[in-house]
Amino acid sequence: MVSLQEPNVIFSGETCPACGKPTLSQIYIVHVDKITGDETFLFTTSCSTCYFKKASILPLMAGKESGAxxxxxxxxxxxxxxxxxxxxxxxxxxxxxxxxxxxxxxxxxxxxxxxxxxxxxxxxxxxxxxxxxxxxxxxxxxxxxxxxxxxxxxxxxxxxxxxxxxxxxxxxxxxxxxxxxxxxxxxxxxxxxxxxxxxxx
Ligand SMILES: [Zn+2]
Incomplete structure (x- = not known):
């Protein structure tokens, strides 16, 4: 029981650490557990040239403020x-x-x-x-x-x-x-x- 939002792009066109081409991008989605209400950020960094991929998870702090x-x-x-x-x-x-x-x-x-x-x-x-x-x-x-x-x-x-x-x-x-x-x-x-x-x- 989860809901997934549309991916948000954090960056694109960065240099890939694996192949060195400027085709690295990173997106995140907010994952909401419908039972507990806990929110988690799922980050995915990937390269469209060499298919380098790395995913990481960051628990979202309750009451996160928007902006810097x-x-x-x-x-x-x-x-x-x-x-x-x-x-x-x-x-x-x-x-x-x-x-x-x-x-x-x-x-x-x-x-x-x-x-x-x-x-x-x-x-x-x-x-x-x-x-x-x-x-x-x-x-x-x-x-x-x-x-x-x-x-x-x-x-x-x-x-x-x-x-x-x-x-x-x-x-x-x-x-x-x-x-x-x-x-x-x-x-x-x-x-x-x-x-x-x-x-x-
Ligand atoms: Zn690459």
Whole structure:
């Protein structure tokens, strides 16, 4: 017992990660369970050249607002590391204290994780880059300092913010403590531009 709406196009003509042709598109539909009333976004990213296809599901937050949203999570206690992040492909996630930023991706990856999981993933990537890339000494030193800072964040010694901005309004944060989250609607076109301190893209 489900009802499916007409597909909505999020993007088309993007570069396909599999074949490199500009024929990647992404659509979503809203799936409503008629018994429970639960709503879910079903995203499908597909390429018309090589038939690359990827589907992902994002549970819809009750009372979702339409339009662009900005969520700012204040991580001040260990419990806040358990706050859940639902990030749609259209969103940007940022931890300004760590110079960490994840931009919207053409491959249309969704992640559902908690703050701790997100930091651990970032740490792993940074360690991998340090291991496999020869960098200048100053860059290596900076990366090492960032790793120390991530550890301070993961052990609750350092407070930080997680900023989640979504021009489509799909993404959201479920905070452990209600008071730790600021949620605002933003006008399209006013989202944060590309940061120069970007370390993750
Ligand atoms: Zn392709």
């Amino acid at each position: 949203t900005r969520n700012v999570l204040h991580v001040e206690e260990l419990a806040d590391l358990d706050s859940k992040i639902y990030r749609a492909p259209s969103a940007t996630v940022e931890v300004p204290e760590l110079g960490m930023k994840v931009e919207p991706s053409g491959a249309g990856e969704i992640f559902v994780t908690n703050v701790e999981g997100m930091l651990s993933r970032f740490k792993e990537r940074l360690e991998f880059i340090l291991k496999t890339h020869q960098a200048e000494l100053s860059a290596m030193k900076r990366a090492g300092e960032t790793l120390d800072e991530i550890d301070s964040c993961l052990t609750g010694k350092k407070s930080f913010h997680v900023i989640l901005e979504d021009p489509e309004g799909f993404s959201y944060i479920l905070p452990t403590r209600k008071s730790s989250l600021e949620k605002t609607s933003i006008t399209t076109g006013e989202t944060t531009g590309k940061g120069s301190d970007e370390t993750n893209s």
